[in-house]
Amino acid sequence: MGIYDFYRRDVTEEAMAEMPTAGAAVTADTAPPVAAGGEKTRSSAPLPVSQDKPAALKLIREDIGDCTRCRLHKGRTKLVFGVGNVNAELMFIGEGPGADEDAQGEPFVGRAGQLLNNMISAMGLKREDVYIANVVKCRPPGNRTPEKDECDTCSPFLMRQIEVIRPKVIVALGAVAAKNLLAVNDSMANLRGRWYDFKDSKLLVTYHPAYLLRDPRQKKEAWKDLQMAMKYLGLEPPKKPSAE
Numbered sequence: 001m002g003i004y005d006f007y008r009r010d011v012t013e014e015a016m017a018e019m020p021t022a023g024a025a026v027t028a029d030t031a032p033p034v035a036a037g038g039e040k041t042r043s044s045a046p047l048p049v050s051q052d053k054p055a056a057l058k059l060i061r062e063d064i065g066d067c068t069r070c071r072l073h074k075g076r077t078k079l080v081f082g083v084g085n086v087n088a089e090l091m092f093i094g095e096g097p098g099a100d101e102d103a104q105g106e107p108f109v110g111r112a113g114q115l116l117n118n119m120i121s122a123m124g125l126k127r128e129d130v131y132i133a134n135v136v137k138c139r140p141p142g143n144r145t146p147e148k149d150e151c152d153t154c155s156p157f158l159m160r161q162i163e164v165i166r167p168k169v170i171v172a173l174g175a176v177a178a179k180n181l182l183a184v185n186d187s188m189a190n191l192r193g194r195w196y197d198f199k200d201s202k203l204l205v206t207y208h209p210a211y212l213l214r215d216p217r218q219k220k221e222a223w224k225d226l227q228m229a230m231k232y233l234g235l236e237p238p239k240k241p242s243a244e
C-alpha cells in the first residue's frame, strides 16, 4: 500500500499517489452561527463530563437496542455502532455502513476502511488510537446516500457518542457527514480547508476515503486536510525506517 511513501515526502501529488487507489443529522435550529471571519461555530450548553466512558457508551448502545426507529433497519445485517479508543483525541465520522461494515458490525473495514487506516498511519497514529463512527448506524440499501429523515432519526446517538468521547478534533469524511454535522448545504470546496467549532471539539472536513478510491487525484488535498489536524494535535508523521 506504500504507507511510508505516503508520508515520507513533503505534500506532493506523488506522495498521495502512493496511497491505495482509495455525521449525525442536526436540524436547522442547531445550525452553527457564522462568526467573524467566516468561521462557523456551534453554540451549546456545557456538556456533561462522563467519568466512565465505556459505561456511558454501553448505555448509548443499550438505548439503541435492536433499533427500528427508521427504515434502514429493514436491510440491516449488523448495526454499526462505532469503534475505537474511548479517550481518542481524534474522531472520524463517515456517512454510513457499506456491505463489509454491515456484515462485520464495524465501521470502515472494507477497501475504504483500508485507505482510512493508511491515512491514520500517515498521521502517526494507529486505528486503535482514534474513534470511528458514521452518521447512520445501519446500511442504506445499495449504499445509497442516507435520507435526511434517517440521519435526523439516528443522529442523537452519534451526538451522545461525541459528547462522551469529547475528541479534540473531529474529521468529517465526505459531504454527507459534513452537511449533517454542520447543518449546512455547501460544496466540499467550500466546506474544506477551515476549522469549525463543534461542541467542545474542533471539526474539519475532508474527502471520504471511498471518494478518494474513485478519484485518487484528490489524495493530495485530503493529505492537506489531515495535516491541519496533525498540526492542531501536535502529531508528527512516523519516521522513515532506517535503511540499515
Ligand code: SF4
Pocket (backbone or CB within 6 Å): 064, 067, 068, 069, 070, 071, 072, 073, 079, 136, 137, 138, 150, 153, 154
Ligand atoms: S439507522 Fe439508526 S435510527 Fe435507523 S434503524 Fe439504524 S440505528 Fe435505528
